[in-house]
Amino acid sequence: MTTAPNWLSDEEQRTWRAYLHATTLLEDHLDRQLQRDAGMPHIYYGLLVQLSQAPRHRMRMTELAKSAKITRSRLSHAIARLEKNGWVRREDCPSDKRGQLATLTEAGLGVLERAAPGHVTAVRQAMFDRLTPQQVNQLGEIMRVMAQGLQPADAKADLPWLR
Template sequence: MTSAPNWLSDEEQRTWRAYLHATRLLEDHLDRQLQRDAGMPHIYYGLLVQLSQAPRRRLRMTELAKNSKITRSRLSHAVARLENNGWVKREDCPSDKRGQLAILTDAGYEVLERTAPGHVAAVRQAMFDRLTPEQADQLGEIMRVMAQGLQPTDAKADLPWLR
């Protein structure tokens, strides 16, 4: 990092600022919406959604963490809390004795059934209702590009000179 800093242009700064504002406001908004209506933060709700879409409503912890882009530590705490609520239960993984399966309970499923419509409405109102179809497409493409670039790959894959 010995070269002169490559500062953002005015336009880039405006975009970056808008990105920070929009993402922060939206996450706060959804956190409050779900805390009020479902009694849990947005990310916990997302865990239940993941489980509900998995075969037999169950996933290995690591799998669930990867899908949700959170650390295993955070997931451990989250699942412990959801288990306390009776919305998730754990089982030992039969094929790998280190493994744990997180399983969506019927009670958990019912919470989703009850709260999903309101949540979708909130997402729609904040995002899709305000964007033109073209903008929604653009956003999808942009977010895919960014997500791909940030994906934690095998460290080695990024360091070919070490192979």
Template sequence: MDTATNGGAEQPRWLSDDEQRVWRAYRQATTLLEDHLDRQLQRDAGMPHIYYGLLVQLSQAPRRRMRMTELAKDAKITRSRLSHAVARLEKSGWVRREDCPSDKRGQNACLTDEGYEVLRRSAPGHVTAVRQALFDRLSPEQVAQLGEIMRLMAEGLQPAGPDADLPWLR
């Protein structure tokens, strides 16, 4: 198709065969890794991987609490998805919401002692699953390369500017 038949738009730079193989391998590996970690956490802790990540973020925050908007931003999820997740975590007794003292409209998510204990018990199994699925399969040089590649990807994909379509603002 030339530019005359597609409304003047330039042709896409199609992936080469090698790039296509890398892209498919990346997609398969990341899907399988996320599924592997999800199954491990469901089995061992009764929660999906995203909930575990939220508990980790809260455990590392001062006084084990974060503004809901900051938690959504750090987790790279929509406020709606975060609200649903926090509601489920509240139902389990692992998180509670508190009004934000500095902003009447804001809320904090707070990790409860029970939530901290669930995280403490589930962390060893989770780190073992991560290590077996990823790091034990790579040489130290490959780990360094993967870290650099992921940093570059994240840096290039980080939305910027006042009109950026950021998940945590939706």
């Protein structure tokens, strides 16, 4: 015998739909800003940021896909586009003949440095300028609780904002 679903209350439904709508609008806003100002979608910007923060500006492709929460196929396509722009290059992994590394180039670092000010302005205007300091703290706490519950245990140590 199956049990009936625990349906969302009216308030939970309103909150869920507001969350979905706001996150969709925010992602679209950031994507349009980065396309306009830097010629890249938000996902590419995120990949460049991750590479810029990695030791020696490079990561194994499998780890990059895992941390970006995208499939290896989608990552491979994105890296191919970033390579075409001269922002990233692929290298064979010296310790594993089957593995590949994605490495941020000087040109990639330059485009990231030029794109970052406009991106942070867009984030600030779309999100933080609309919230009180108390709301920012509350939102941060809520998002950390959600992320901690959803993030695989083996990945939590790599994410300092979850602590």
